[in-house]
Amino acid sequence: MRRKVCGEYISASNLALLERLEIGDAWRAEAGPEIRRVGLFSGDASVEASMPGVTSRPAAGGGFGRALGRDILDSLLLDAARSAGAEVFQPCRAAAIERDGACQAVRIQTGAGNSRDETKILRAPVIVAAHGSWEPGELPSQLEKKSHPSDLLGFKAHFTGSTLPPDLMPLLTFPGGYGGMVLADHGRLSISCCIRRDVLARLRASHAREHGGRVSAAETVEHHLRTTCRGALDALEEARLEGPWLAAGPIRPGIRAGYERDIFRVGNVAGESHPIIAEGISMALQSGWLLALELGAAKGGQTGREAAGRRYEAAWRGLFSTRILAAEAIARIALGHGGAAMMRTVVRNFPQALTLGARLSGKTRAVPGFG
Secondary structure, three states: OOOOOOOOEEOHHHHHHHHHOOOHHHHHHHOOOOOOEEEEEEEOEEEEEEOOOEOOOHHHOOEOOEEOOHHHHHHHHHHHHHHOOOOOOOOOEEEEEEEEOOEEEEEEEOOOOOOOOOEEEEEEOOEEEOOOOOOOOOOOOOOOOOOOOOOEEEEEEEEEOOOOOOOEEEEEEEOOEEEEEEEOHHHOEEEEEEEEHHHHHHHHHHHHHHHOOOOOHHHHHHHHHHHHEHHHHHHHOOOEEEEEEEEEOOOOOEEOOOEEOOEEEOHHHOEEOOHHHOOHHHHHHHHHHHHHHHHHHOOOHHHHHHHHHHHHHHHHHHHHHHHHHHHHHHHHHHHOOOHHHHHHHHHHHOOHHHHHHHHHOOOOOOOOOOO
């Protein structure tokens, strides 16, 4: 499976769901250390506080969250789906969806979209879009692509040899953006961040003038992190980049229709929080579970699907709306003029604000059916 721009942290609220998906043991064997502390690295400030754990019945998955690279996690999930009876088509992409009587026809295609690609038509009464919000294409479930100077572009890299404490996951703030870092599998430090498009353009131009030539966006982002965030510099001082930086975006925070034009949506295409709260994977896994519950209880036909769609949207908002609003508020502060300085002042005097923020982001909220 390919690497993806993703923070890679999975909160403890997902542990029971991973067990239900029959990948709990494999996840524990592969994932990084338990994350028991949350922090803030901003300017010269480094503040830490306790991460709220999930204290529940063993069957509900108590404990602390951990991080696992998407190249490993996605393979575990794909293998579980195949073992459960799903037919897997890879490497393929969905190229078109059209109504075909009582079903919908999905045209899947190999390759990059040229005349030599092989195509196949799949037909089903229920279509679930789980392609994320960044995926390019012309599917009816995909989001409109527009560029704005204020867009947040995502970057991600792995490093080895980091000095970040293994049980700490800090939030990083820096001029024009925010990010996070966490120890994942095999000792890899996973660092991910978002930066405004216009800020990145100015930094690249300045960096190019200083170095007498063109510099990549990734080089610019890493240099910006190291020079404006002391905690990030310290953690990366002896670290080595493993593989290339990845980029994606822009991110599109907000709540979308969970059911529209006879297509169900899960993951980021259903709704996306600012990644400042590190809940992207949790929301993707949990929204898929919510939809499975509703489809399992749905009556047949169009009317049954529409009723399931309404119930799914209501359940989705009930589980995720608070964390999306919390993420929006925190991101606005971090990105606003003087906001990062205010955050530093607050957490220096009240470190428990970090623990509270972790709770508001949904890291201890039980998934329906596992409470």
